[in-house]
Amino acid sequence: MTHHQIIIVGGGNAGLSVASKLLLKNKRLDIAIVEPSEKHYYQPAWTLVGAGTFNIADTEKDEVNYIPKQAKWIKDAAATFDPDNNALTCASGAKYSYAVLIVVPGIQLDWGNIAGLKETLGKNDVTSNYLFKTAPYTWELVKNFKGGTAVFTNPPTPVKCGGAPHKIMWLACDYWRKQGILDKCNVHFISGGSILFGVEEYRKTLQEKADEYGVHIHLKQNVTRIDGPGHNIYYKNNDGSNMEEAMHFDMLHVVPPQSAPDVVKTSPLADPSTPLGWIEVDKHTFQHTRFKNVFSCGDVCNAPASRTGAAIRKQAPVMVEHIMAYLNGTTSKASYDGYSACPIPTQYGKLMLAEFDYSNKPKMTFPINQAKPRWTMWLLKKFVLPWLYWNKILQGKA
Numbered sequence: 001m002t003h004h005q006i007i008i009v010g011g012g013n014a015g016l017s018v019a020s021k022l023l024l025k026n027k028r029l030d031i032a033i034v035e036p037s038e039k040h041y042y043q044p045a046w047t048l049v050g051a052g053t054f055n056i057a058d059t060e061k062d063e064v065n066y067i068p069k070q071a072k073w074i075k076d077a078a079a080t081f082d083p084d085n086n087a088l089t090c091a092s093g094a095k096y097s098y099a100v101l102i103v104v105p106g107i108q109l110d111w112g113n114i115a116g117l118k119e120t121l122g123k124n125d126v127t128s129n130y131l132f133k134t135a136p137y138t139w140e141l142v143k144n145f146k147g148g149t150a151v152f153t154n155p156p157t158p159v160k161c162g163g164a165p166h167k168i169m170w171l172a173c174d175y176w177r178k179q180g181i182l183d184k185c186n187v188h189f190i191s192g193g194s195i196l197f198g199v200e201e202y203r204k205t206l207q208e209k210a211d212e213y214g215v216h217i218h219l220k221q222n223v224t225r226i227d228g229p230g231h232n233i234y235y236k237n238n239d240g241s242n243m244e245e246a247m248h249f250d251m252l253h254v255v256p257p258q259s260a261p262d263v264v265k266t267s268p269l270a271d272p273s274t275p276l277g278w279i280e281v282d283k284h285t286f287q288h289t290r291f292k293n294v295f296s297c298g299d300v301c302n303a304p305a306s307r308t309g310a311a312i313r314k315q316a317p318v319m320v321e322h323i324m325a326y327l328n329g330t331t332s333k334a335s336y337d338g339y340s341a342c343p344i345p346t347q348y349g350k351l352m353l354a355e356f357d358y359s360n361k362p363k364m365t366f367p368i369n370q371a372k373p374r375w376t377m378w379l380l381k382k383f384v385l386p387w388l389y390w391n392k393i394l395q396g397k398a
């Protein structure tokens with residue numbers, strides 16, 4: 001059994017920002033990062049890749065270049081957690097013990113929960129921006145669409161970036177409008193949610209866009225199965241009814257149901273009140289509610305915030321304060337208010353930067369009405385945020 005003072009499971013957005021921030025506080029901390037992937041992805045740009053306005057190659061970089069120099073990289077996947085004994089085991093069988101554990105392995109995409117989806121994803125006009133390998137296929141489909149029925153889905157579970165299931169729809173509609181074919185496009189949004197967007201001020205803007213583009217919105221509908229070769233999607237009302245409806249599609253963009261990774265779900269760290277298995281933390285401090293030397297933030301924890309990198313930017317500094325306080329035997333008053341942001345492009349060159357907190361009320365950074373889509377916000381998403389991510393956020397400096 002190898003010991004480290006701090007073990008971080010997951011070297012994604014949260015893992016690397018938190019590791020860097022801790023080392024900025026004290027460069028002598030003994031930190032190990034358990035991360036199996038050689039590559040690191042800037043996932044927020046996959047929406048723009050699907051719309052043909054961002055190079056997919058620029059969303060992938062070598063993990064090795066972003067692991068902080070003073071941290072040790074354990075190139076392995078966590079397989080089991082034993083928090084009663086401050087220990088974990090990796091897929092290779094290696095065992096580790098720790099003083100503090102930070103669990104941030106992100107969210108799991110449950111493709112298998114929709115029958116027929118795995119078999120057809122990436123072909124038969126079925127795509128998803130939620131994967132590096134299929135985001136470019138979205139653009140192939142949007143670009144080559146000649147009219148017909150285009151379907152975009154959103155699952156009933158929480159997802160990473162709540163806006164991403166429909167962001168690509170607004171861009172596709174704008175593209176088809178520019179090609180002069182929008183009147184030949186029958187566009188449907190099939191969503192497991194009960195509302196198009198949870199914050200009223202931003203919802204209104206999106207409803208206006210839906211009306212402008214002629215999008216048919218179907219709420220509280222769960223996709224049950226997809227027949228790729230037959231080009232049919234099946235869904236039911238999530239009020240428990242058994243009546244399945246079918247829709248023929250000529251193009252389909254799917255977002256799968258999502259949950260905590262199975263290794264977390266089946267561990268003592270999971271919140272027992274939900275089958276989705278999120279890690280049970282205090283939503284203001286990110287300290288585990290039962291295991292006080294365990295912390296978690298980002299997509300995998302049960303804080304009821306919208307799961308985004310923007311949320312992690314505000315969560316990471318608060319969590320780091322509480323970890324340092326735990327290590328020093330003191331307490332911290334730092335508190336996270338549920339801040340998250342969702343940059344929603346409503347057309348090429350215009351974007352609504354939706355910012356809000358746990359109260360689901362707007363929490364705007366700029367002294368302008370952010371419910372109005374703007375060119376400046378589009379520039380922020382396309383150029384400023386990717387640069388900030390690779391050069392400042394992962395280094396714990398923003």
Ligand SMILES: Cc1cc2nc3c(=O)[nH]c(=O)nc-3n(C[C@H](O)[C@H](O)[C@H](O)COP(=O)(O)OP(=O)(O)OC[C@H]3O[C@@H](n4cnc5c(N)ncnc54)[C@H](O)[C@@H]3O)c2cc1C
Binds near residue numbers: 014298
């Ligand atoms: C299409 C799309 C659009 C998005 N748009 C936006 C946006 O506009 N704005 C925004 O702020 N956010 C956006 N997001 C969300 C954002 O990417 C995530 O919220 C963010 O990456 C979550 O960070 P994380 O560290 O929790 O998880 P991730 O960044 O996903 O990292 C998890 C890491 O854990 C590793 N891991 C998994 N299992 C294990 C294991 N067993 N052991 C060890 N390591 C493991 C993975 O390899 C990965 O490196 C978008 C996401 C998608 C997919």
